[in-house]
Amino acid sequence: MFSAGFLIALWDPYPGLIVTVAVGVSMGMLILGPYAAVVLYTTRLQNVLGGHLRWPLLILLSVSAVLILDHLLHWPVAQTALALVAGVGGTALGHDATLAVLELGTTNRGVGLDLWMVILFPVIVGLTSLAGYCSLGFGLGIYHLSVALVL
């Protein structure tokens, strides 16, 4: 995620892009992933197509969420594309993270659930991309400062 942030800064420093990626991944993990897990397993959709409906449903869910936001916020094409990638990735991670949380939280005595890590991890992933983005500007600033001091 750090590298992704760095590359985005190199490609297009427009802050909207990196914020979209950071928020997209974090929200995918915190909201869309758990939502997808609930939809899959409480509505018995998991039984359809021999259990192979997970990926299509997950992609449909995240893509439709991004398209609705795009419709409301009128994003540029690049921002929409990044939001789609970040949303799908975050939702997939969030789905598996949700299953892990459920498993640890309900059944495994002697091994508890670290709630702080559950909340902070998605936020940290988003912030890591922001850190990568900021590091380019920071590096450039340090470079210019060094050049000014030396010359």
Place this chain on the structure above:
Amino acid sequence: MAESLSKVVEAWLQRVVLGPPTFAANGDLPNMVVYPIYPTELSADPPNILTLEDGLRKGVKLSDTGMVSQVHVNNPLDAPILVGESDILVGPTQLRSVQISCLIPPNRRSSLPVSCVEAGQPTVYQAAFTATEACPWYIRSFKTEQLARHGEAHQHRIWDNIKSYLENTGAVSKTHDVRAVFGRYGDDVRVLSEIFPARPGQVGVVSAVGQDLFLELFADPEIFEERYDKVLESALIEAIAHPTDQVTRPAHARQMLDDLAHASRDSKVLQSRSLQSSGRSLVFSADGISGSALLSGSHPVQLAAHKRCWGHGRPFFEQLDELESGQKRWHSQQRSFVDQLERDYSKRRRRYKAFKDSLKPKWKESEVAIEPDFDDGFASEERDSSPAPVPLNPSVHQFFLDLFKKQLDV
């Protein structure tokens, strides 16, 4: 359906007879008397099923799904595998106890419903279970009662039950491993088990332990013989860990078969979705008896039951004359029956051995790979639970399990 299946159990119980009491006449184990169960007649054909111990030796694979309530099983053999509810699955992961006896169909991958019997040990995804051990009867009985009453064995209640069981027996385990009781009394179990040898043709046993009666019955003497060590250990550990000089009277042991037939009328059918084709399991809890039965079609396979006879125990030495006269009477009256049974059994046994030797795994080791084939345990007739969650990527799922895990003091 439960009614018709319980009739199969009733009819089965009418085709068996209780044998003479076996006991330690010198009083080494005054709270245990064992009664063998014999079939009234033995068919010529041996069974075509294998026990789990034999199956594991011949290529059956059991592995951890990472979920507490399920274990993956892979049967590459041409014969069904009998997995008993008395089995504890042992491997480098959390110990599991099989919830209900079932048959693993030939050439199939399925999942087994299990309960955790080691609360402080985390699951290890894909770890292989390589051996089985006996589960103490009181834990089995509690599990069966839970299934009969609620349709499922609540895991936290089983953990609580094991915790208090270990405290009561003075066994210590940091991870609350139910086998700790065998760790403490294992030497006594080995020595005292020699008092109760299995007899040729025997298909079951009623063990009077203190004021409890434990029954195990199999359709075939070959299967009983294979499983006898565990059957005996399961009851013997209770006799050793809960010493007393009282034992239930022979009349109650004889009465148990009739009581069992009556109690099984009020039963509940449990069926695992992935194992539905191979057998159906009944559980019941009534009149102080709790038990479970496994049927394959209209054929019985296995029956296990626990009857509480609290208040009906008497000191062992007061019953010694009655027990010894019971032994003598049996040997004088049933000599020809026992001899005939032994002859019939020896023929069957040879054929069964040949059948076992002929079995070879159909899949190569590499093909017996662990595949995520999750099933949500079993569903009773009254209950239909939602499907089990399946991770998109097992590695990512395991990563999150490790990340979100917090070790607790146990």
